[in-house]
Amino acid sequence: MAPIRSTTRSPAVSIYKHDAALDASVGKDGIDYTRVNLLRNTAVAKLYEDALRYEPGTSISSAGALVTSSGKKTGRSPRDKRIVDEESTTEDIWWGPVNTKLSEHAFLINHERAVDYLNTRERLYVFDGFAGWDPKYRLKIRVVCARAYHSLFMHNMLIRPTEEELKTYGEPDFTILNAGAFPANRYTTGMTSSTSVSINFKLRQMVILGTEYAGEMKKGVFTIMHYLMPKAGVLSLHSSANQGLRGDTSLFFGLSGTGKTTLSADPARALIGDDEHVWTDTGVFNIEGGCYAKTIDLSAEKEPEIFGAIRFGSVLENVVFDEDTRIVDYADKSLTENTRCAYPIEYIPNALIPCIGKHPKNIVMLTCDAQGVLPPVSKLTSAQAMYHFISGYTSKMAGTEDGVVEPEATFSACFGQPFLVLHPTQYATMLAQKIGEHKADVWLINTGWNGGAYGTGKRIALKYSRAIVDAIHNGELKNAEYVTYPIFGLEIPKAVTGVPAEVLNPATAWQGTPATFNATVSKLAALFNKNFAKYADQATEDVIAAGPKL
């Protein structure tokens, strides 16, 4: 294997300014690229063989997917995420709720720990890929890791280079050093546990210690894009996207578990991407080359596209299967509720490749309301759209984040607070401008509870949420009659084809007493108001007025 370091740099990246002096030092990322057993962009079959041979807990499912174990951590660890405080970015970063400072020195300690671990492995995997389908904004991402599982995961999730692109790849723009099987030193200044996920924008590196959950790499790339894209004047989004036959694009925003992946896989529409996009002056592009679907309770009947994407090449995490038949039991939550599958986007039959769409016509904000009081669908004014985007209300579902065991009301700005690098209002301002310019319609869909709160009511049927999405796409809802939902001031359609009318209004759907209903509405409205108070000094009058009125 030839050394993969070279001094050439492909011209694809125009938005990321490289400093020659800094590049020279970054080039020395500590990894010995001349070593033996350095496996770069290795064949999928070979990664299967290595994972099966060297990584305990690895199997092949009856469908041919690689079943892997992510070890102790089966979800992300947001409390262990750090961003390096250094002069070139410190003024830009939204320090506070999600971005915690790490000193440059502490980063170097973590970095050295990761490098020493990686360099002393028997085998080392390198995957060179891209983030971003639009060549103008594309980043070259290198992933260095010790597990074949992690390399295959990123092979699926990043955009896979052609042979030609690999030959001329040159230096990466960003490198992820994943030494997840090895812990951070808890006595390093700034560490609060043995898990550490840290990003250094100056050195263009991310270091992972003490967690083997593969989603950290994927969401690390997203965090990097959430910094670089707005700096380049374009808007990064925690959303899925698809496109109808007439080229009409829809975005589906939503926090984890709200239905981005599920609802964007639609046989009538081409899939642009399931989780991370960027809205530019020319349209929308996917950041990723693959999808990462939740598989809990997955069935071929309800989610045929996703079920069918689970085959040779897919990485299936933390699922339980029958010892004899190797058939996966998707209902089994014994390892985690956050069971997942990562597959290349082309495993979805109607994926749009390259994954670039036109300007969005419809924008859906997904929320999974475990209180059961937000309507299954409502049409938002532009002020309401801003209010709900900045609020980012949902109930965190069990599993995706370490420590969450049952639905928990949360406000996650821009429907993706854990991944924001700049202040939420910076993304919101860009979104408002784009919605106005392209006259997109905005909808709020509650894919959560209906008829009562978590514990008494139940989650709204997927077929109803799909019928609502269809009614948005075929124009039925744009021309529907609406009633105003009190307190929240939301416009609810009186009828939607395929959905029982009583389900559409939380008041008529409610199975409990009117008193518990009113109390639940008031409780949630108060939570909204309390949360929004922190943005009040930055929001305009009409946006503030778009919130609930108690």
Ligand SMILES: Nc1ncnc2c1ncn2[C@@H]1O[C@H](COP(=O)(O)OP(=O)(O)OP(=O)(O)O)[C@@H](O)[C@H]1O
């Ligand atoms: N009415 C519904 N609408 C959408 N999804 C539903 C509904 N009812 C149940 N579900 C389930 O909820 C889950 C939605 O998860 P999905 O993978 O789409 O989340 P996501 O928004 O893509 O999150 P992440 O950002 O973590 O990937 C799926 O397991 C799906 O089967």
Ligand SMILES: O=C([O-])CC(=O)C(=O)O
């Ligand atoms: O990052 C993950 O593990 C999955 C995901 O997409 C999210 O949480 O938004």
Ligand SMILES: [Ca+2]
């Ligand atoms: Ca998803």
Ligand SMILES: [Mn+2]
């Ligand atoms: Mn996501």
